[in-house]
Amino acid sequence: MLQSDTVLLRALEDSDLDFLYALENDPAIWAVSDTLAPVSRFTLRQYLANASADFHEVRQLRLIICSTADERAVGALDLFNFEPLHQRAGVGITVLASERRRGYAQAALALLLEYAGRHLRLHQLYCTIAAGNEASLLLFQAAGFQQVGIRREWLRTGSGWQDAIEMQHIIKI
Numbered sequence: 247m248l249q250s251d252t253v254l255l256r257a258l259e260d261s262d263l264d265f266l267y268a269l270e271n272d273p274a275i276w277a278v279s280d281t282l283a284p285v286s287r288f289t290l291r292q293y294l295a296n297a298s299a300d301f302h303e304v305r306q307l308r309l310i311i312c313s314t315a316d317e318r319a320v321g322a323l324d325l326f327n328f329e330p331l332h333q334r335a336g337v338g339i340t341v342l343a344s345e346r347r348r349g350y351a352q353a354a355l356a357l358l359l360e361y362a363g364r365h366l367r368l369h370q371l372y373c374t375i376a377a378g379n380e381a382s383l384l385l386f387q388a389a390g391f392q393q394v395g396i397r398r399e400w401l402r403t404g405s406g407w408q409d410a411i412e413m414q415h416i417i418k419i
Contacts, residue, residue: 313345
């Protein structure tokens with residue numbers, strides 16, 4: 247378990263089904279997770295049954311972000327598209343709307359960077375953020391990510407096309 251004064255990051259548990267169901271079926275975050283439809287409990291049960299697979303084998307990892315104060319789940323952190331040869335992975339983070347602006351995402355990202363470098367031996371993490379998502383841009387900038395590019399009209403939204411900001415963090419441990 248990874249822990250700071252604010253959050254702890256832990257592996258998925260069977261008891262996370264209802265939390266994941268609520269998180270994955272929040273239409274407000276579908277645009278950032280490339281989702282177009284609700285996810286069933288059956289699909290999530292299958293996902294949880296296979297969630298303990300080795301990161302190096304499945305090339306992805308999801309950790310639950312919990313408040314250190316009471317250990318309740320407040321969000322999820324994902325590593326995906328792991329490339330063993332290049333020692334890099336994409337990162338995504340989601341915090342429940344009711345739990346935002348409490349420092350959970352910032353603390354979780356700091357723990358992840360340490361874990362990714364020391365234990366997973368990653369050289370870098372990267373992310374893609376909608377240009378209009380100021381909160382996420384500020385979060386990743388504060389964690390040391392740097393903008394490395396812009397993908398023009400990359401994301402389709404209800405109000406038209408939006409640019410995507412590409413960011414990366416070279417891990418130095």
